[in-house]
Amino acid sequence: MAKGGSKKSLRGRAGRMQGGRGSGRATHGNVRLWGRHAVEAALMNPARQHRKLWATREGVASLGGELPADFPVEYADVADLARLVARDAPHQGLVLECEPLGDIHLEDVLSGDPSRPIVVLDQVTDPHNVGAIMRSAVAFGSAAMVTQDRHAPPEGGVLGKAASGALETLPWVRVVNLARALEQIAEAGYWRIGLAGEAELDFAAALPSGPLAIVLGAEGEGLRHNIAAHCDALARLPMSGEIESLNVSNAAAIALYAAAMRQA
Template sequence: MAKGDRKRAMRGRAGRMQGGRGSGRASAGQVRLWGRHAVEAALKNPERQHRKLWATREGIESLDGELPPDFPVEYADGHDLARLVARDAPHQGLVLECAALEDVFLADVIGDPERPILVLDQVTDPHNVGAILRSAAAFDAAAIVTQDRHAPPESGTLAKSASGALEIVPWVRVVNLARALEELAEAGYWRIGLAGEAEATLAEAMPAGPVVLVLGAEGEGMRHNIAAHCDALAKLPISDAMESLNVSNAAAIALYAAATRSAPGADC
């Protein structure tokens, strides 16, 4: 079905907008996503169970691919959609309510020596975690790992920042981050913690084999116990004019270093 045909077929199915008061909160057990990249990626993800799509007609036309003919769509204007999402969130004419992703376990992501695993210690800002997911997808990381109690929940804000990567990169939530690092070491991974006070640079500490990159929250950095579970600490060689980088920027640079370490002529 062409986009124009799809638009005409769904034209008569608009109804009154229901739910939402600018909080972005979904029904119990559901997640509400917004923005073209986040919604489109979720619609294409066979692991997602979708409940309903609210959309402007322009939003529907912007999607890449076809919706099933019986997919529940409710048309609305942009002002109505704004009531369904977080305040001032750029919904781009698309709001999707769907089930949260199924749990992923550490054993599921261990095994590919070429793909790094990213461990985040108490990185709680959903914008940062979303941006890190986007970089993880760009540089083909195997997964991100967080402690369940000290990480943001799956949400529309996070998914919008991830720009579709939430559907691509496995996200492992664990009870005990130190124990997860022990399991990764037992599986043959070399664990590098990024720390500004380290003597070695990341390039100097980077191994040829499987690697885990560990990043702490901005300001506090890694907790002492997490740093103690790293095989090495390393820093990014940034200018003295800047004290530190945003954690999502640091993650992107570290993932690039891991991705290029075996490339001919690479510094890493």
């Protein structure tokens, strides 16, 4: 919600973003989102097709705008909502059922603002981590997130809650072949840095002055060999010897901050 402005309608347009070549969603059927930030962002997103909102009256009152009179809302108590979501999920009195977002072309992202970094995830499958990475990516001005269509979590409540609204604003490109996508990213003039704990080069020293793609691998396994081979440089975050590694979402946040500071 914009600060200081008048209340806006929370209803999105019926249209969806157009699909793209080499990109496909793992999500099929309707998506169920929960939590105030995730639900409010989805309601404000004109690219979403909304189906139904289950809510407590307090949950609806917590939204920063007014729902249209004809919006499909079913009021329920907290216990009823708990049966609609994952176990112990913090729904905050709001559960929204909607359609998944449409596919996005990698080409469209690459033709955008080259000063904004692209985040590339290699088989990061935990929706908590992916959602947190999306949140950091939006916070530090990333252009998009790129994953495989497989070995990545689908849209859903856990990811949406962790993303805290970023699911609705960060372009998410799913590709069949991640190595080929990295080739396209390089052809567009981006310098590809893969984060690897065993690398000798510090991340700050590896940063280019021009377009940047930050490539992160799954926690524990790291980057696959073929994906690392498609990076222009491998770099590590400087850490004390007392901690061997960071959670992938924490590493992404630090790398994105360092990238943002290049132009500060």
